Amino acid sequence: MTLTESTEANPLAAGLDQGRRASPGVLVVFGASGDLTARKLMPAVASLARRRLLPSTFAVVGVARSRMSDDDFRAKLIDAVPDGGPAWAELVKGFRYVAGDYGGADTMQRLKAVLEEVDADRRTAGNRLFYLATVPSVFEPVADALGAAGLNCPARPDAYVRLVIEKPFGRDLASARQLDDALHRNFEEGQIYRIDHYLGKETVQNVLALRFANAIFEPIWDRRYVDHVQITVAEALGVEHRGGFYETAGALRDIVQNHVMQVLSLTLMEPPAMIDAQGIRDEKVKALRAVKIMSIEQVATDVVRAQYEAGWSEGMAVPGYREEEGVAPDSRTETYVAMKLEVDNWRWAGVPIFVRTGKRLPKRVTEVALQFQRVPHLPFAAHESRDLHPNALVLRIQPDEGISLRFGAKVPGQAFEVRDVLMDFSYGAAFLEEPPDAYERLLLDAMIGDPTLFIRSDEVLQSWCIVDPILSAWASKDTPLARYPSGTWGPKQADQLLSREGRRWRTP
Amino acid sequence: MADAVALNRWYGTEVGLGAVVDTMAQLRRSVARTASRTWVMTLVAIAVSDDEAYQATQVLRALGAHHPARLLVVQPQPEAVVGAAGIDASVTIYGTEVDGHPLTFDEVSLWVKGEAARHLDSIVEPFTLSDLPVVVWYPASLPAVSEPLLAKASSVLVDTREAHDVAGLIALAGRRAVVDLSWMRLRPWREMVAALFDPPEFRPYARQITSASIAGKGGPRRLLAGWLGSRLGLSKERMELHDARHARVVLRSGSTASFEVAREEGERLVRASAVIDGEIRHHELLPLPDDSLVWSLSEALTHLGRDRVWQQALAAGVAADAWL
Incomplete structure (x- = not known):
């Protein structure tokens, strides 16, 4: 019997709030034999299935160079999710594998045939989510090959085809544009989902909740009350086994161009009319456009680059960057960046934004701190308020997610002594429920077709516009490269960046 | 989260509500070095027996991981002999640790005797957290539609698994948010x-x-x-x-x-x-x-609206x- 399709609503779905359940489809993973697939993507798929957020009409098709049968691939996926149980094993039975060169026409033809079989067997309705879990150098060839094979367009009018790519989105502005052109040759912008897993973190999204669900913060969230903003993305680890990769990247490309710019734009943006893809991304781009592009002279005075030396980190003696595996002994790649950014708009004009990121810092922490101005007049005796500092609102993004507010309070006793106290909201201690993993959240968003937490082309390019002049200025071998011992908060030049203005870095 | 341990406990017979509230504040001060939880609601369980009260207490403690709430277990005993004040109470401050953060939360149990058991709204009111929802849970019975406490409840949690006569519940659901754990x-x-x-x-x-x-x-x-x-x-x-x-x-x-x-x-x-x-x-x-009951209660507290x-x-x- 030929089954007739219907678009009418499922009467049994009423009240089940299944708006965030994926529709039928195939997740096609390029780089299916790689680390990201086993470590992040498949556990995320298994968790979505366990939470019943995936339909039964779902399948994964893996594509990679390694020779493997469907059964080998399935066995690998079962190993990747050790707690998957019989239900995961059952789901995996419908997954397929295609071996071949990523950009090869032959690979795409075989993929196309497999997808047609999967559509027939699993009723995946022609929907495809292509996930490029590969090295960036194959993004272009894969996009071109998908286009040449006609896999970039839905096979039926009601189906979707989407492409997910992981950072880095280029090495500089020119290569980012080139990548964008290659992607847009084959896909509409609305089909492209650029992942920065930072945006999948619950606490990054919580920045939006704090700012736009509360009336008390937004009115003071501007130049009239904020003295300066500090954004810290610190890592305790060194480059570990990624020395070879890191030599081609550095902290500016690896962290500042993406994670920092995303956190920065969420912190500085204007309230959107709607918390949706267009509303949020439009405002983020506007915020990034307001960040002043630095001249070469400003890079020299407002940006500090540095490299870690041997030292002690978390109780262990650790080597310097140049002693790390895969790193050149005379490497000039920065493992630390500190900079002062200026923002040219009504809200933030005159408020410096200090950013720092680095490896081998004393601890892993990501936070945004709004340092408020001092009160216009302190009516207390100097000796009674010497321990008082300006108010600070700190948004802790990881690892101890939460919000703290520093304010002055009277010390109990006869004297009127005032000192700092910290009012602390710990996100994890309030809601102890484990939030979904960032990949799980983003994968489901991509399947549903919600691009809110993905990065739009103009966001990527604008981030590069901010970072590119710094890269250009650093191209000269004469650019100073400071050193800092592992396990410290960076070089003294970074401290001077603030101290010359009478400010100082927070100690997270 | 580490298992919660009782840091301080108080038990009083025939006490006034004011004394219970004051004691709660004193006990809190005595463990003031630990931080209190961030609350999202007051959760009141109405138990009709000691067994039911014990079960409810166990569940509510486990539930704290998902829905940080001030926990109040009320046992109405309308037939009991009333002494000086008609209320026996216990207050326990629990301590635990989450990701290195010391935390405390308090739990109040009240045995309400005599006629006061028919006016639980006035008993519960002093313990509710201001501006936050008050959720009233009936673990094993369905509330009478005329129960005054329901007027204080933002949402009412019931379980129809063992229920026979649900006509009253249908009427109640027309007036306020009722969530059925069986559902x-x-x-x-x-x-x-x-x-x-x-x-x-x-x-x-x-x-x-x-x-x-x-x-x-x-x-x-x-x-x-x-x-x-x-x-x-x-x-x-x-x-x-x-x-x-x-x-x-x-x-x-x-x-x-x-x-x-x-x-x-x-x-x-x-x-x-x-x-x-x-x-x-x-x-x-x-x-x-x-x-489990913890799971279904947790789900119910996540879907508190009318259905x-x-x-x-x-x-x-x-x-x-x-x-x-």
Whole structure:
């Protein structure tokens, strides 16, 4: 019997709030034999299935160079999710594998045939989510090959085809544009989902909740009350086994161009009319456009680059960057960046934004701190308020997610002594429920077709516009490269960046 | 989260509410070095026996991980002899640690004797956290519609699993948000049955179901029947109900198609299948989610609004005499 399709609503779905359940489809993973697939993507798929957020009409098709049968691939996926149980094993039975060169026409033809079989067997309705879990150098060839094979367009009018790519989105502005052109040759912008897993973190999204669900913060969230903003993305680890990769990247490309710019734009943006893809991304781009592009002279005075030396980190003696595996002994790649950014708009004009990121810092922490101005007049005796500092609102993004507010309070006793106290909201201690993993959240968003937490082309390019002049200025071998011992908060030049203005870095 | 330990405890007989509230503040100060939790609600459990109170207390403590709440367990004893104040109380401050953060939360138990047991609204009020929802949970009985405490409740949690007469509950649900834990436990089942009709090619069958067979334990089975009856327009004559240890739902469209969701014997797995013209067109194995009281209560606290589909299912169940 030929089954007739219907678009009418499922009467049994009423009240089940299944708006965030994926529709039928195939997740096609390029780089299916790689680390990201086993470590992040498949556990995320298994968790979505366990939470019943995936339909039964779902399948994964893996594509990679390694020779493997469907059964080998399935066995690998079962190993990747050790707690998957019989239900995961059952789901995996419908997954397929295609071996071949990523950009090869032959690979795409075989993929196309497999997808047609999967559509027939699993009723995946022609929907495809292509996930490029590969090295960036194959993004272009894969996009071109998908286009040449006609896999970039839905096979039926009601189906979707989407492409997910992981950072880095280029090495500089020119290569980012080139990548964008290659992607847009084959896909509409609305089909492209650029992942920065930072945006999948619950606490990054919580920045939006704090700012736009509360009336008390937004009115003071501007130049009239904020003295300066500090954004810290610190890592305790060194480059570990990624020395070879890191030599081609550095902290500016690896962290500042993406994670920092995303956190920065969420912190500085204007309230959107709607918390949706267009509303949020439009405002983020506007915020990034307001960040002043630095001249070469400003890079020299407002940006500090540095490299870690041997030292002690978390109780262990650790080597310097140049002693790390895969790193050149005379490497000039920065493992630390500190900079002062200026923002040219009504809200933030005159408020410096200090950013720092680095490896081998004393601890892993990501936070945004709004340092408020001092009160216009302190009516207390100097000796009674010497321990008082300006108010600070700190948004802790990881690892101890939460919000703290520093304010002055009277010390109990006869004297009127005032000192700092910290009012602390710990996100994890309030809601102890484990939030979904960032990949799980983003994968489901991509399947549903919600691009809110993905990065739009103009966001990527604008981030590069901010970072590119710094890269250009650093191209000269004469650019100073400071050193800092592992396990410290960076070089003294970074401290001077603030101290010359009478400010100082927070100690997270 | 580490297991919570009692840091300080107080018990008083025949005490006034003011004394209980003051004691709570004193006990808090005595452990002031640890930080208090960030609350999201006041959760009041109404227990009618010591056993029920004990069970409720255990569940509420476990629940703290998901829904940080001030916990209040009230045991009304209208027949008890009233002494000087008519209230016995205990206050316990618990301490625990989350990711290195020391935390405390408090739990108040009240035994309310005599006529005061009929005015629980006035008993509960001093303990409610300002500006936050007050959720009242009846672990094993359904509240009388005239119960004054309901006026203080933002939401009422009940469990119809063992309930027979739900007419009052239907009336109550028309006036305020009522959440049924039995309905929450059925949610995974409802999702799995509904998912069978998600594929567009199976969708037309949902409008052409001619009979349903529903097996399971009393209350939930009848609630499922009410749901399927109200959503699919099935009269009671077209539904068969069977008593069984494990739930099983079979929906048939004439003799051409059948859709089944059934628990695997001896395993926490559910098999969902669709057979059309004698051919298996769909087959799926799903893990059965947690259905513990802690889980269902947690789900209920996540879905505190009114649920029209549940109201219709309950009413349809009653109309079909399924509740007898």
